[in-house]
Amino acid sequence: METQLSNGPTCNNTSNGPSTISNNCSSPVESGSIEDSKTNLIVNYLPQNMTQEELKSLFGSIGEIESCKLVRDKITGQSLGYGFVNYVDPKDAEKAINTLNGLRLQTKTIKVSYARPSSASIRDANLYVSGLPKTMTQKELEQLFSQYGRIITSRILVDQVTGVSRGVGFIRFDRRVEAEEAIKGLNCQKPPGATEPITVKFANNPSQKTSQALLSQLYQSPNRRYPGPLAQQAQRFRLDNLLNMAYGVKSRFSPMAIDGVTSLAGINIPGHAGTGWCIFVYNLAPDADESILWQMFGPFGAVTNVKVIRDFNTNKCKGFGFVTMTNYDEAAVAIASLNGYRLGDRVLQVSFKTNKTHKA
DNA sequence: TTAAATT
CATH class of the missing domain: 3.30.70.330 (RRM (RNA recognition motif) domain)
Known part of the structure; x- marks a missing residue:
């Protein structure tokens, strides 16, 4: 594995950039409102399976969004792992940077920063x-x-x-x-x-990942910013999942079976809301906000929505909230890990949402 | 030994 001796084309002056870009398409930024904007953010290192709607859900928890775009491969439609969020209010953009930059979502640690004016x-x-x-x-x-x-x-x-x-x-x-x-x-x-x-x-553009490549990605230590016990449980769980994908190891859970039954027979299963699995989170503090729910549940898998229920008059959290997760087994592990979790001086109760209006 | 950063 040595790259000794200057074999091959190592030391010539390569300028192998993509051959000149044809500029006959209309420039993407001509509205003027985006240039030097204090409202427009670029979001990097998004999980591969995160959709534009989920991106909007996440950043919409900060404030009103003017526009939101997940950048996708033109041909395959696959996410390129980054996107843009343009807020109405510059203060919300600033708040999004302060609260969402560094947020762990699945295997990623997202980066939130101001978008530079687009130019060649x-x-x-x-x-x-x-x-x-x-x-x-x-x-x-x-x-x-x-x-x-x-x-x-x-x-x-x-x-x-x-x-x-x-x-x-x-x-x-x-x-x-x-x-x-x-x-x-x-x-x-x-x-x-x-x-x-x-x-x-x-540099070349990053290549598409196979599930094998996904495995190695997991082993490499990402950003070690908040290596708390929750993140470790979540990562351990993802490892299980990837092993399943790569080697066909059976999981402890059977998400496909349950999801299949639900969609085919319309059976009412706790927490299943059609678009995902709704999780009930109880005993949140009065000043709790959406970001804490993203922080807690994001590392366990695909989270599509979070909501803190607030009192109409005081705008304080009424002590509970909801989280929607796409995959049953990820939701199940999140619940198993977070139920009884101590958040500040409170012990949370976390479960699939039921249809009960009150507890007996 | 090449990872998702400019709509």
């Missing part, structure tokens, strides 16, 4: 860097590249098991010209203290 100059500004010293940190990587422009994101890929650097990373610049200069300046150069030169070139 910010496209294709992403670099692939390899041959990095294994000891180089993300910060050091940024320091190396920052002399060429404003860095939007940086990342060093790590071994899924050991967490050690793979010597491969990405740098996204604000503008393509900055990326071009960085290639000229750093490709085939040795970073300070390094013994081998690095390779810097334009």
